[in-house]
Amino acid sequence: MDTTVEVILVWKSLHTVMKIYRNQYKTSESLRRIQEKRIRFLVDFAYHNSPVYHRKLRDAGITPQDIMNVEDMQKIPLITKEEIKSVFPHGIVTPGFSQDNCTVKTTSGTSGSVITILYDREAQSHFSAISYRDHLAQGLRPWHKFFILYHDPAQLKKSSRTILQRVKGVSGTLPEEELVKEARDFQPDFMGGHPSAYVAMATVVKNRGIEDLNPQAVLLGGEVAYPSYRTYIEKVFRCRTLNKYGAYEAYSIAWECQHHEMHINADSVLVEFLKEGEPVAPGERGEIVITNLWNKAMPFIRYRMGDVGIPSEESCSCGRGLPLMKDLEGRADDFIVLPSGRAVPPTRLIPPFFLSPHVGEFKIIQERKSCIRIQLVPRGTLPEKEEKALLQELRNVFQEPVEIEVEKVERIRQKGRGKFKAVISKAGMSLF
Ligand SMILES: [Zn+2]
Structure with a gap:
């Protein structure tokens, strides 16, 4: 040119x-x-x-x-x-x-x-x-090192051309152990990407006692x-x-x-x-x-x-x-709209499962208007008392009769997939 x-x-x-x-x-x-x-x-x-x-x-x-x-x-x-x-x-x-x-x-x-x-x-x-x-x-400043997880391969290719920032783009679909290794090698000032991917990375960092990744x-x-x-x-x-x-x-x-x-x-x-x-x-x-x-x-x-x-x-x-x-x-379809018409945002349903030391992965699915299925991957064994307490917390949020089923599975998240939703509704109830 x-x-x-x-x-x-x-x-x-x-x-x-x-x-x-x-x-x-x-x-x-x-x-x-x-x-x-x-x-x-x-x-x-x-x-x-x-x-x-x-x-x-x-x-x-x-x-x-x-x-x-x-x-x-x-x-x-x-x-x-x-x-x-x-x-x-x-x-x-x-x-x-x-x-x-x-x-x-x-x-x-x-x-x-x-x-x-x-x-x-x-x-x-x-x-x-x-x-x-x-x-x-x-x-974020131009001299900072920025570690980004990309979920779109086209974006990943383009990131190497960035001149304004020292960017390292990595595919967000890699296993979390590998993402942590890439990030530690790069020693970024800032990291960016999907929250669910950073939750998975944080679990690796916590379980392995890693202390040298501090953006x-x-x-x-x-x-x-x-x-x-x-x-x-x-x-x-x-x-x-x-x-x-x-x-x-x-x-x-x-x-x-x-x-x-x-x-x-x-x-x-x-x-x-x-x-x-x-x-x-x-x-x-x-x-x-x-x-x-x-x-x-x-x-x-x-x-x-x-x-x-x-x-x-x-x-x-x-x-x-x-x-x-x-x-x-x-998203509008992540809300659980109860039979009474009351809408419960996913933010109200996630904490009990996320914070439980006995639950690895989980997914909350509204199958029908008054039926909720909880898929969960127990961490070790899930004590009966804990399971009851989790269900009680959900009932306290719903405050109306809803059938709740628990299904224990081995894995929920699929490797190589982009976004993850912890709460979904298949009931077709309209929020607006
Ligand atoms: Zn402001």
Whole structure:
């Protein structure tokens, strides 16, 4: 590449990084202005270029002129992953963009439903700067050594090209003993990846009495970071954990600052928290719906993430103007909705099993409306008294008659698989 062109490209990326860095300290009014400018552009762009959004807006009887601000977005019908899959690529990928001139991402799909997402160059550069900002805010500096577990082989290949940080990318699907060995050889300042993988690594570190793996922090993401998992990782590695909520559909959505508040990247993504189609009040549980404000190659407008979160009106003492949300409670289908209609988040069910010295692995499955099956791998033998106490703890959480079955098995987690869910519901009960 010509040196002048290269200098211009580096200058442009630095300019993007600086602009995005400054955004986080803007007031909520100015962040709202940034959002609304992008909303107007994106809706107009999608209406004229993307068949699926053109049809959705036309069927709802609206034109881009009807969408001027954040509130107007509620007029646009929601879109689901299944709908996007059904029209991919011609109904959703903007003409002129293809796998040849875009960055291609594939979602990991805990539910088995995988989609391919194309990012145009401008959006990719914007979101790389956003990720850089998240990491800086979490304490990671360019000179730090960063050990990352990747669950996507494409990402693993790319990580070796990173020049801004000293990154060692390792496949998160390797056995935990091997991951611990790789991390000890590298001696990282920071580690990052799925919480369940770090829980497995922490168990190796604890059982073998390893003392020479002490990063400053473990940056968690990709799965829900349950409080009991975090406490365990923090205790074993003697460090902090900081969380991140992201998905390829919107890249980085929110991240936890060093004051332990989750900041939403409002200059990049519009996050709505809905119940029966209406925004919930701050502090209330809602279904997360996102609009990616930058990606033109494959727009995501009012896309149902399937996650459950709580908006917050509070502000953070770190001084950032980026709005806050409470930590994720799980995916909508991880909640156990009881026969009475009461919803129990997975965070309430995990601690007794996770903290029991007699339980190795476990999985809580709602088979039917009033039937819960607990699969567990006992550590040695599970005393009858302990089993009874565990079931009683569950009954105390449920507080209504539910049949609970215990099934003792030899192994639950499968090697080589990506995300792990400790609680799932097959009952098909709707949370929202
Ligand atoms: Zn903060």
